[in-house]
Amino acid sequence: MDNNFLSAEYIELQHTAIKKLILDQRLNEAISLLAPLVETIAQAELQYKLDEIRFSYTSMLQYMQKGVEDPERHSLYMKLLAETLEINDQMKISQLANYKYNSYYRLKASYSNSHNNKNLEIIKTELETWCIDSNLDIKDNSFESDQIRKRHEDILTEMFTYIYLNTHWDKTDKLAADAFLKTSNVAGNDLCLMVSAVTMSLLVCFDSLKMKWLLDAYLHTSTNVNQRALVGIAFNIHLYEERMHLYPEIRAQVNILNEMPEFGKELNRMHIQWLFCQETEKIDKKMREEIIPEMIKNATQNLDLPLDETDDDNEDKNPDWNNNKKQSDFEDMMREVGELQQEGADVYMSSFSQLKRYPFFEVLSNWFYPFDKQHSMVVNVLREGTDPKNIVNLILDSTIFCDSDKYSLCFTLQHVPESQRQQMLSQLTEQQLNDFTDDMQILSAKKGDTQPNIICRQYLHSLYRFFKLHQSRKEFPTIFDGRINIHRYHTLRDVLYKEEYLLPLANYYFSKEHFDKAAEVYSEIIGLTKGKADLFEKLGFCFQKQKEYDKAIEAYLKADMIHSDNVWTMRHLATCYRITKNYSNALSYYKKVESVLTENPNVTYYIGVCLAELKKYDEAINYFFKLDFMGSASIKSWRAIAWCSLANDKLEQAVIYYEKVLTMEPNYKDYLNAGHAYLCTKKIDQALSQYNKAYSTIKSKERFIELFYQDKELLLKNGIHENDIPLLIDLL
Template sequence: MNEKTINEQYAYIRSLLEEKRLKEALMQLESLLWQCPDWDLRNRMEQLQTSYKYMLEYMRQGANDPERWNVYRKLVADTWEIADRSRLLMLDNASSRYYHEVRRTPRSEDLSAYTLKKLLHMLESFNDDLAVSGLLSDEKMDDVLKRHEDTLKFMFLQTWTNSSWTPEEEEDAQSMLISELLPVNDLCLFISAVTLSLMECFDLRKVMWLLDAYRHPDVNASQRALVGVIFIFHIYRNRLSLYPDLIKRVEFMDEISSFQEDVARIYHQMLLCQETEKIDKKMREEIIPEMLKNVSSMRNMRFGFEENEEENDDKNPDWADAFEQSGLGDKLREMNELQLEGADVYMSTFAALKSYPFFREVQNWFYPFSKQQSDVIKQLKQEGNEKNTLLDLILQSGFFSNSDKYSLFFTIRQLPKAQQDMMLSQLGEQQVAELSEKSNAETMKKFNERPGTVSNQYLHDLYRFFKLSVRRHEFRDIFKEKLDLHHIPALNNVLYNEYILFPIADFYLKKERWNEAIEVYEEMETIGALKGRGAEYYQKLGYALQKNKKYAEAIDAYLKADTLKPDNIWNNRHLAICYRLNRNYQAALSYYKKVEEATPESTNVIFHIGSCLAELGQYEEAANYFFKLDFIESNCIKAWRGIGWCSFISRKYEQAMKYYEKIIGQKPLAIDYMNAGHVAWAMGDIQKAAALYGKSITANGNRERFLEMFRKDEEALLKQGIQEEDIPLMLDLL
């Protein structure tokens, strides 16, 4: 069997289990296992079949078994696990993915002896070994660093490709959590390896271990573990209910006061990560080109040919105006707000800096930036551990993710020392002094150790791995998926409340993700959470529905808001818009009139009142509104267009032609030429009408579009006295 066939058969078994069709799933699994080399799995499957057969027989006989559901749940869980294992074993022989390449590569006897316990002892001795080697020679230190990184790689690959822990391995993993000598960065890498392993294959022991790791006193380890838990819960949401002990365990996590806050924050940060492509596009297409454009335009705003020192500081106040007028100010403020919110604004900057050999190794994407990484420590030694180096400033930053820090480090390292010094000098002495000042350094340290900073950086690292790694196509990219974490059974009690979901809904609304916003607002309405929240949330629901072109539903939401907060101008205006777009012009008119009372000079409202009146056949009154609009707003083509049509229908042909000619002299559309042709025809000027119709055909691009427009106006032409028999003749004139 090839990789595609194996995955398809597994997917079918999984779908049967999700639908609780256990008997069929077992039959399909039996078929799959005929191709699997592991006879232990086959024996386990046969035992499951026998157990289920007896269970069904007892049920047929009417036996009352209070444990029936628990037994059934266990049978489903075990069947799923056997399917997982058999799939992996078969893919080991069929897949070219690196994961399976590592699994099928035989290990020597020496390497097989390296259990997790032995690896832990080796990692625990690293700091002492490094300190001693540093006193001896650079060569010794290099050996220690290489051995450490080789050990980390082996530990990562072994953990990642181990589909299920034995009780002994679980115990060894627990030892890593309680070790006081294990460097926390090494523990963080192990946590990532466990997470990636779970993404390949579910293992209850590993999930429980991640929940234990969340209790670790180091914030880097605990937040990384919680991100892993949330990822795994998202992936296996449909089978979590099969493990009641796991559900209970999550419920007990409420004992940790920060648990709910941490989960809610990571939920929000994951949603923010999904906005990265939009931000990246905005940076590339708007911000950076605008900055480059403004550099040259602002440079030309100085006067004089030579500048003395005094003139150098004589900044032109017009620059600020130019900066704001360009729109760049707003864009940069938006980027700044996004960064403060935790959005990933550096993706476009660092995407091109992930081609260094360092990033070819999977584990390096997950190792925290460290001064003890071999390349970094060598560079620091070359610089003599000087303070205030550019590298130190990078290390202090809480805005860059770990992999971005490595990218920046490798990029800077390639520069000559003189250029590095120049980059540092461009920061300015004051900025360097501020960063170096003890109080600011402490503030930076506290910022870096905040749970929110740590989880956000780690999510950015994961995002880069799934988007930029050379092996990205071999991994499931969670950031492409719908992240409705509040629907995950294990997180229901944590996330399914209005205080968490309302900000999520507002986030979707702000980011113009209308479907998701609607879904969450409607869920809140279903559980009655909107009632005590006032009109604002019904307005938001209505707005999302309106943007999604669900006008009737939007009207219902706006009407509920109107009940709670009558005669709100914004609400009335949007009711008017939705009624108009839903072609209920009478209702739209009534709400536009209410808005007009509050904002009598609003050109938009005046225009739409005129439009609604025209649609209702009240052309004289409609024309008055269009005249008012023309008076308020000079050269208002849409007012002229309204006056022209109303005048035509009212048989005021000279007036109609006057306004259509004004439009044609400005920026005419195809419909303007056609309507002017109607007027000319009604006035008896066949030649002019034909010429105008011809221009409409040209503006339309083809005759068919023109005919489609023309057919809609035939009734209006007949009412103006045009003979029905003349219409095909006129069309043949064109």
């Protein structure tokens, strides 16, 4: 590791330590550490600001010491803390700029040397001039038009870079940025890029003026703009929540937005879409390893796979929660892909992850620019394909791909000769083309989708690709990783901490089997509403899946109080009591379930198990005989009958049923218990034969002896002398 990186790492640690002092309200210590650092970089503006803070804080402390009452003292203190945090941030940026240890600081160094005369006002004028003067048509493929396009793209790159690298706006910058939101002469796509630039700049360094600008941008009439602003707001509150209480004006602005009904609704929807992005790696893995291979196999042969059967009754969700029907394996997989697409899942990440190496993606700002058919690099691909029914245009106009993937698709098609593309199109009949159009529309129109939903989802998918695939991705905050609980943040609590928003969040976690997180949110909802039966059922199920059975029982009992005699709840109560070895309570609930599900094999079996554990062997055997009569699980019922017979001094019956078990697929316990049955009926050779099979299966003498001695009391009860046991073991 080189010395520059070591120095940069030290600067980061130093910044974090000072930030912690400020947030812990140890302002004097923070100022004392900052002062010598500011002197070393010789920036007069930072030095002046820090001196002002020190003077104001010293004066405030002196007035307090003299007993002077000041109603503004707390507000001033919060302001001083915020300003000191900002100086600490700027101090880190200035120090790291000297090392150029990552792409951001290298870009900052190169940009500052060549663009000293640029500002937002000049950039806005250039973009307005382009918007007013240009009247481009995609059919216009002249050299002059290409040059105009490229000039426009150069301005956009300059705008993005200027904002991205400017870590601290002053009032002039803010006024110039506000003007972008008010003009109608800056193209919508250009303003979208500006929102992304502000978002990215904030992720590098917090700036309250940029944060306020994003909150203003949410009010823009363009859905593309306000949805990008919404994402930027959420990302940066998530990243900087610990300092947001120092900016009451930001909280006030959020409260004003909260008066708009759609703000909370859209923010909650964006929160869940953001969480859904965290499932992308899991979806990719499933697509690569299961779904795509299965689709390929299904294309070449007709699969007839048996369904997986289980007799475990403690894993099923309440059928009242949904109406899913079981299908074949392949149908299940296709249904799952369809459902993922309907939910808005990012199912194309793996397909496009290798297509981000085109020159287009070497320009940072291009990762954030909305898809535009007039982009100079795209126009060349679409020159001959202007027919709206052209397959390429159908795909690019659909909403199934995010902007980043549409660019990748275009550049991939660029390597396919137009003649081949036209040949592919000519082979399609009019009906096939219409069917394809309909399919694209169905895929694009996801259930319950609205324009803001689609735009926000696509934008998040494009951002996900940037943060996961960009060559400098390790330099950026891991915004898609870790816990994302914006509903709990103080800044957004009044907006999102409501049943109407918490319930979809909890149900999302539940549907993705994040049972720990789902339990937390269901508990919060219950705290707000006192709870309904289905909430307690789901909370109990979450605890049960985490093996927190006592908590599960508590939740199920509350559900049972609200909605008594619900079969699903009673069955899960019985299961949890049985697992925690409270067989009496388990039996009570299994009996209640039995009164409704009279011929259910699992219920019959577990009633027998509970009776056997309570040493009510005669009753238990009757249930196991009933199970055997049902013909549902022969080896399971035979094994249970054999054990109860052995434990209840019905030794010949035990031998008969163990011999049945041994004809099936016995396990080591079956061999061991069959040996006990033969031993207790004085059939020593047969007993030793079964013990040897058990020993061979276990493959550990110590483990075999341990298991053997666990049944010592049973053997003594059936007339085996204690002194004979070690002799029997030595006979093996």
